Amino acid sequence: MKGFILTLFVVLRVLPGQALVHRYSFIIEEAPYTRLCSTKNILTVNGQFPGPSLHIRQGDTAIVHVHNKGNQNITVHWHGVKLPRNPWSDGPVYITQCPIMPGKSFIQNIQVTDEIGTLWWHAHSEWSRATVHGAFIVYPKRGENYPFPQPRAENTIILGEWWKSDIQDVLTQFQHSGGDPIVSDALLINGQPGDLYPCSKQDTFKLEAEYGKTYLLRMINAAMNNILFFSIAKHQITVVGSDGSYTKPFKSDYIAISPGQTIDFLLEANQAPDHYYMAAKVYNSALPVPFDHSTTTGIIEYSGNYTPSSPLSFPRLPLLNDTKASVNFTGGLRNLASKVDVPLNLDTKLFLTISVNLRPCETNNTCTGPAGHRFAASINNISFVQPQINILQAYYGGLRGVYEEQFPSFPPLKFNFTAQPFPFKLTIPSLGTKVKVLEYNSNVEIVLQATSLVWSPDHPMHLHGHSFYVVGSGIGNFDEKKDPLNYNLVDPPLRNTIAVPRNGWTTIRFKANNPGVWLMHCHLERHATWGMEMVFIVKNGKSPQEQLLPPPSDMPPC
Ligand SMILES: *[C@@H]1O[C@H](CO)[C@@H](O)[C@H](O)[C@H]1NC(C)=O
Ligand SMILES: *[C@@H]1O[C@H](CO)[C@@H](O)[C@H](O)[C@H]1NC(C)=O
Ligand SMILES: *[C@@H]1O[C@H](CO)[C@@H](O)[C@H](O)[C@H]1NC(C)=O
Ligand SMILES: *[C@@H]1O[C@H](CO)[C@@H](O)[C@H](O)[C@H]1NC(C)=O
Ligand SMILES: *[C@@H]1O[C@H](CO)[C@@H](O)[C@H](O)[C@H]1NC(C)=O
Ligand SMILES: *[C@@H]1O[C@H](CO)[C@@H](O)[C@H](O)[C@H]1NC(C)=O
Ligand SMILES: [Cu+2]
Secondary structure: OHHHHHHHHHHHHHOOOOOOEEEEEEEEEEEEEEEOOEEEEEEEEOOEOOOOOEEEEOOOEEEEEEEEOOOOOEOEEEEOOOOOOOHHHOOOEOOOEOOEOOOOEEEEEEEOOOOOEEEEEEEOOOOHHHOOEEEEEEEOOOOOOOOOOOOOEEEEEEEEEEOOOOHHHHHHHHHHHOOOOOOOOEEEEOOEOOOOOOOOOOOOEEEEEOOOOEEEEEEEEOOOOOEEEEEEOOOOEEEEEEOOEEEEEEEEOEEEEOOOOEEEEEEEOOOOOOEEEEEEEEEOOOOOOOOOOOEEEEEEEEOOOOOOOOOOEOOOOOOOOOHHHHHHHHHOOOEOOOOOOOOOOOOEEEEEEEEEEEEOOOOOOOOOOHHHOEEEEEEOOEEEOOOOOOHHHHHHHOOOOOOEOOOOOOOOOOOOOOOOOOOHHHOOOEEEOEEEEEOOOEEEEEEEEEOOOOOOOOEEEEEOOOOEEEEEEEEOOOOOOOHHHHOOOOOOOEEOEEEEOOOEEEEEEEEEOOOEEEEEEEOOHHHHHHOOEEEEEEOOOOOHHHOOOOOOOOOOOO
């Protein structure tokens, strides 16, 4: 009898596919951190920087109790988790919730459905995500394996950005000046700048490796304003996943990763036992923009008895303006699935121009943007204005005057979007809080066309609530006759953030099967703050299982 009970217990504990609920406590609090010879207080979760990693399995749910013990408003976003019918837990401030004010708390319910691999979480209010972020790792269901050989070990590599100044001061100064933000003082690997900065040698990420073994590395770009190139000396890597979805194995000497994206890759420790540098630096396609020119490093240390080379070998990174290298890496990713459910019969086709713009400076202010103007940014020439009550609450409660519908499906003007020089008179956008309403289950295609207005960097566009297939991309103006002929409808990668190349376009497709209010925005913080954001409302379906859930009782009030 005793044996029987024991067996039953064990079976219940390891039942393949069984979904579990995991509870976490996130205490938002200030903590002192020293980097580059100076100490400052930063906002953290549980005192950690980067914040805690969540590890859960496909199908599981994380319930996160967020307590704000800091001194500023905050929200937390689960980047790449779709949250079916539950935008209430999504996090973008004044889009799906009002902020959690100091001293208050909010319980977020994060259900993982078909996402797999590496996602992450980060603050989604002001610029707090600079230090409030961490990994969200989704393992296969119990009893299921990776579609690649079991690695010897796994590690997370979070790329970040460090300012000696307080990040909210950087934001305030940026918004006041109307120009570019001051550039960061260092790039980081897992919170550490590495060997190439003043007083930083002790703050270097080290990864131990055993010769002959393979490691799974989960990379997240949590930087605020920079797409990054990454490479490891003398080692090729094999990409196996991105943005919470598997990819066909893809070998490369380097990685191009934009803020918001994740890349899972295998590293074979197949070189002579030694220490090797890994390094990351900025990819910046718009050279006049001031940016952080530094290089962050970490070290791979093979185990064994040997004297490491001196100096250590250093990786070859693409040139900082090498758009081809960035496009080539991103274009190399292919979906692993043999049958991909990319929408074919389209219901809604959108053509969205994404632009950096200018606005006149306020009277009595001096703006440091071009020609004394203030920078702005827009989608279809509308620069997004954040409302004071969140859009989800207004939509759910039928509150008028918070947002307008009829976000335009096409730009107001057709011009040579990538012309050089650009027509200056087109640079001033209109302002608005408009949403695009999508029918439940509609098949949506969006052509994202970057324009050359003011200047044209890459724009890493991120969609909440859905993953999308990237079916095509190119440089120049999108050609609606020729370009669709080259779409990849066979094995397009499934992503939640895609860098639209400089002076180029990218086409994405998704099924709008998640009722709610979902933000789409550029994941370069400076562009989002300038207004490169828009909102989708996905309507309810007919059956009760196709409808928005009611709000939890502890939604933070405005
Ligand atoms: C990249 O910058 C270098 C100078 O640093 C320049 O010679 C080269 O033409 C640039 N390449 C592109 C593609 O703009
Ligand atoms: C990337 O570059 C390699 C070598 O030049 C080429 O063979 C490959 O087709 C390129 N891939 C893409 C996606 O452009
Ligand atoms: C600008 O400054 C002048 C002189 O100090 C003042 O009279 C005027 O009211 C100010 N305008 C605004 C919009 O603040
Ligand atoms: C658009 O502008 C680009 C860059 O100036 C130029 O190369 C291209 O020919 C123009 N396209 C059209 C259709 O005018
Ligand atoms: C954007 O809208 C403003 C205001 O209506 C207009 O002056 C400007 O030319 C438009 N620009 C573009 C690129 O459509
Ligand atoms: C914090 O959020 C509340 C509620 O939305 C708002 O009234 C208040 O102005 C915010 N405080 C700051 C400093 O933004
Ligand atoms: Cu952008």
